[in-house]
Amino acid sequence: MPKTFRKLYTYGGKNKMKIYTVVSLAALAVLIAVASGTASVADNVSNGTTTCNVVGTNYELDSWSNEQYPVIDLFEEKYVPLFSRDDDIWDAHVNKLASLILDSNETHTLKPGENVDLGNGYTLDVREIDIEGENVWLELTRSGQHVANKTVSIDTDDNKTWTVILDDVQGESNVVVMKVHVKQLFVGAESSIVWIDGIWLIDYANARTLNIGDKLGEFTLKEIINGVDESNLGSLVFENASSSDNTSVADHASLDDDALISDSPASPSPEKGQVKFTDKNAGSPTSWYWNFLKYVTIKSKEIF
Incomplete structure (x- = not known):
């Protein structure tokens, strides 16, 4: 036909x-x-609207393979809906978003006083290494300012991950903003060395809350759908401005010419x-x- x-x-x-x-x-x-x-390009396109769905994503580091974090792709840009450590993944705040800066299993071997530039002004600093005590003192800074620090022990696998939790991120508490995995500590030729093999970080300082009517380029947020379970993690529905314009033009297409x-x-x-x-x-x-x-x-x- x-x-x-x-x-x-x-x-x-x-x-x-x-x-x-x-x-x-x-x-x-x-x-x-x-x-x-x-x-x-979008998860669903229908009647001039675009639906962007939250999906569960595996961390790059194998040691975190039993965990997932939420990601939403907004027109080819990846964002992480803010979530708390103790909540289920579908409880993430669909409309409170931070850019994903890093999800890496790249290896870093660092001495005390050295650091890793994480991007967007964030830095992971190694303050001290205690070989006998099997721990390392790490600090997260942003633009040279202290954000958080912790002495990470490597005596058990559970203790090898430092999860950075912050309050008052777009009005939310207990928000996971970074994860760091310490693989091992060892004595080098001149100094003790820490082996870091996993870093995950979001740009929490520039997180944004989207409300109905907010615009992303030519798209206007029309509906916020919260997650309900592991098969439905939530969605954002946008109206395409150009589609609306075309529809209004078509309404006048009956003009006689x-x-x-x-x-x-x-x-x-x-x-x-x-x-x-x-x-x-x-x-x-x-x-x-x-x-x-x-x-x-x-x-x-x-x-x-």
């Missing part, structure tokens, strides 16, 4: 829409591929993954709106 697509074109400040049939199955296949590829006669037949080139449209419009339209099936609407100043 041949499928249809819509083209809305503009001329002299007026808009008009006609529906065309693409008979070529090759052209239809290419259009579907374009539409599907665009839809995959006999001077506009649209004719843009498609010439498929499946071996190149392209469909070429030839502009035979009468009336010199100034722009075109292309609606491929139900997925993608594109405004262009030139014919495709």
Whole structure:
């Protein structure tokens, strides 16, 4: 069965829409591929809205393999919903987000007085190493200012992880902001050395709370859906401003304009993954709106 697509074109400040049939199955296949590829950018695209789902993510470090943390991908940028150490992953605050700075199992061997630059102004400093006591004193700083510190013991596997918990992060308490795993301590040729093999960090200092109506680029937050269990960790639903604009334009597409006669037949080139449209419009339209099936609407100043 041949499928249809819509083209809305503009001329002299007026808009008009006609529906065309693409008979070529090759052209239809290419259009579907374009539409599907665009839809995959978000978790779900429907009726001018985009749903971004929270997902459980494994830490890079194998020693933390029995744990997960929540991540939400907002238009190709990864954020971590704020969560507390004692809460279930689906209890994370879906609309209170911090950028993920680091999730690494890279090895660092450090002497007392040395540090690791974690990015965004955060630093992990090694203050002291006590070989006999099997512990190391670590400190987290931001822009040179003290944030937290702890003497980490390596006598048991459970004690080898330092989990940094902070209060008053976007109004929330007991928020996990960093995890550090100490693999081993040993005596070097000149000094004692600590072997760190896992670091996880969020940019808690620049965390943000999203409210209904807030905008991210062209997207407006429409709904906040809290998590309920491990199969549904919560979502944020955004309205696409450009989709709304296109809908409002289409509402006026019934304006009568006999001077506009649209004719843009498609010439498929499946071996190149392209469909070429030839502009035979009468009336010199100034722009075109292309609606491929139900997925993608594109405004262009030139014919495709």
